[in-house]
Amino acid sequence: MTGLTRRGFLGASVLAVAGVATGCSSSSDNVGSAGGGGATESLDWWDHFSSFKHLNNDWAKTQSSAMKTNVAHTYYDASKATQALQLAHQANKMPDVYSNVVGLPLPALVSGKWVHEVTLPADVKSKLPKDAFTEGITQLDGKLYGFPMFSLQQSSTLVWVNKDHFKKAGLDPDNVPSDYAAFKDALNKLKSAGLQPLTLAIGADGGRIRDQVDDMAQTAGFPGYQGLQFTTGEYAYHHDAYVTVIEYLKELNDDKLIMPGSNNFGVVDARTRYASGAVAAFIDGIWCAGGSKALAPPIVDKIASGQVLVPTAGTNAWCYRGRPSAAYFVSADSKNPDAAGKLIASFMSDDYQNGMIEAMDQPPLNLDLVASSKAIDAYKKAVDFCKANVFLMPQAIVKNPAQASVDALRKPVTPHVGNIVQGYLSGSIKDLKAELKKLSDATAADRAQALQKAKASGAKVSEDDYVFSDWKPGQDYAGAK
Known part of the structure; x- marks a missing residue:
């Protein structure tokens, strides 16, 4: 990806x-x-x-x-x-x-x-x-x-590590640290062992890091997705969860634990560093095993995986998808x-479905096929994590299909979260929360204009379509059926 x-x-x-x-x-x-x-x-x-x-x-x-x-x-x-x-x-x-x-x-x-x-x-x-x-x-x-x-039930924000590098630094690749402090400590041990600790795909159009910040914001406590709060229907990119995630990335960057140049890396650039063995850890999607194998087949035997990071130990790494x-x-x-x-x-067909799983990209609709497949253990572990921690979220378009007319009138809002991360890590953005608040306001304004135009064309839509007061964390949203 x-x-x-x-x-x-x-x-x-x-x-x-x-x-x-x-x-x-x-x-x-x-x-x-x-x-x-x-x-x-x-x-x-x-x-x-x-x-x-x-x-x-x-x-x-x-x-x-x-x-x-x-x-x-x-x-x-x-x-x-x-x-x-x-x-x-x-x-x-x-x-x-x-x-x-x-x-x-x-x-x-x-x-x-x-x-x-x-x-x-x-x-x-x-x-x-x-x-x-x-x-x-x-x-x-x-x-x-x-x-x-x-x-x-998949994620773009899992942690993938090189077993050999982890072992060299005295770390257990089968137990990749999952909370911010422990993960940073592991990165410092990798650095002390003379290894390049971490890379991310922060560059290009910022789309990948945007998606990953959206995921990490959820595991940091944001009660929604892509800035939209499920229970209120309000945009809140300036929520403390987003600030926490981005501040953590800046901390890692400032401490030189993120590979130099990552702020300009697209996904191919970052994944190539991981697949070639140039870096010990890489935050990437569930498809990382397959994508890395396509780049450098020898990496397959060295791949281990961990979950989406959480701010504090013991926190549930719950994520939500439509x-x-x-x-x-x-x-x-x-x-x-x-x-x-x-x-x-x-x-x-069965032949193609089995081929998909063995390729280790996005998992098929039927996740039960994965356990008995020839996929590596790291991929199966990633699928098991997603099965247990990724839940169906409420969606306005499922609640009211007429919202399709609103979606057709929405426009891309920039700078988006990924662009803000790029600017904040480079130092060109000083006031993070103020920039995130601007994004919240601009995204809300774009939705408002789309709603207004859709209504003028006869669509029966409302901001109430985005409000799901009965949503509860850690479970599939039953009302979305």
């Missing part, structure tokens, strides 16, 4: 925004199909899932024969995928099937002619959880546009939308 917004892909975005990123290499990679005998049609398939690169290359060849259609798979590093798709859209030359990395809510994708309705066979639908399709997130006006493939968002779309430009739908449907 990368700094491109992957927030909605985790189904976590309050706006049901589409976008996730996994990329690890710096270039695109096109693999033509084997051109199965008798093939008379063709399909272009683009995605940004680096951990699935080889799986998808092979799958394109398999499906070329099975579907009698030439399937050409192209992998794009996530830092390049969005621009590639934007240019293709402008030229009306979109691939038939593409992964969710554009960064627009579903209503905007539909109105902007980015997507075509997806038709799935009944047997494929039966393999999906009952609530896999959600109005405004994967479907609109009852029509399916986005295909969900991944569990909501319903699964789309993983793939069929393009509105597709000349073969039926065949594109069949390709997407093939992703639910």
Whole structure:
């Protein structure tokens, strides 16, 4: 995954925004199909899932024969995928099937002619959880546009360590410290052992560190997600939990425990340092094992994992995510939308599902498949942590599907949390809480303008749609069903 917004892909975005990123290499990679005998049609398939690169290359060849259609798979590093798709859209030359990395809510994708309705066979639908399709997130006006493939129980903010480096510093890689003080102490021991302690993907557009601060704010006590408090429906990026998290990152940076240059690293840059063994610890998503293996296969035997950090020992590391968002779309430009739908449907086959798990990227909708898989123990441990600590959150769009019209009118608010972190760590921002308050106010104002326009167009929406007074921490939100 990368700094491109992957927030909605985790189904976590309050706006049901589409976008996730996994990329690890710096270039695109096109693999033509084997051109199965008798093939008379063709399909272009683009995605940004680096951990699935080889799986998808092979799958394109398999499906070329099975579907009698030439399937050409192209992998794009996530830092390049969005621009590639934007240019293709402008030229009306979109691939038939593409992964969710554009960064627009579903209503905007539909109105902007980015997507075509997806038709799935009944047997494929039966393999999906009952609530896999959600109005405004994967479907609109009852029509399916986005295909969900991944569990909501995942995280972008786990701690990944190098076993050899930890052992050299006298640390136990099977018990990665989970609270701020203990983790900082471990980093100091690594530094004393002559090792580079930690890196994060702070640079690029700031999207990855933004997502990670959102996660860590939850484990620091923020009662909501992406600045939105569940029980009040108010934006509060200036909440003490956000301040606590960002101040901790600055403390690590000021003490030179974060690798020099990390403030400019995109995900590929930071993960490359970890995968090559240049750094002992890396805060990354559940897909880190697969992404690192794609970069440097020898790292696999050295990978260990830990949970999302918490401010004090004994604190519950609870996080909250929304319903699964789309993983793939069929393009509105597709000349073969039926065949594109069949390709997407093939992703639910047992062979492909097992291939996904072994690739160790985002876990599938059915997490029970992971325990018996060939994935490494560090990945299984990360999945177990997420199963126990990531809960379904309330969402305005689930409460009132008409909120899709509001989401379509929302605009990106900058500087966002990631940009503020960049500025605060570099010293260009002095008053952290004041900047976070500006972000709260600007985000609230953007929602207000979108609500006003949606109401003027006849949508029955209200700020009350964002208020969930019955929400309780540490459990799935039953009212979201």
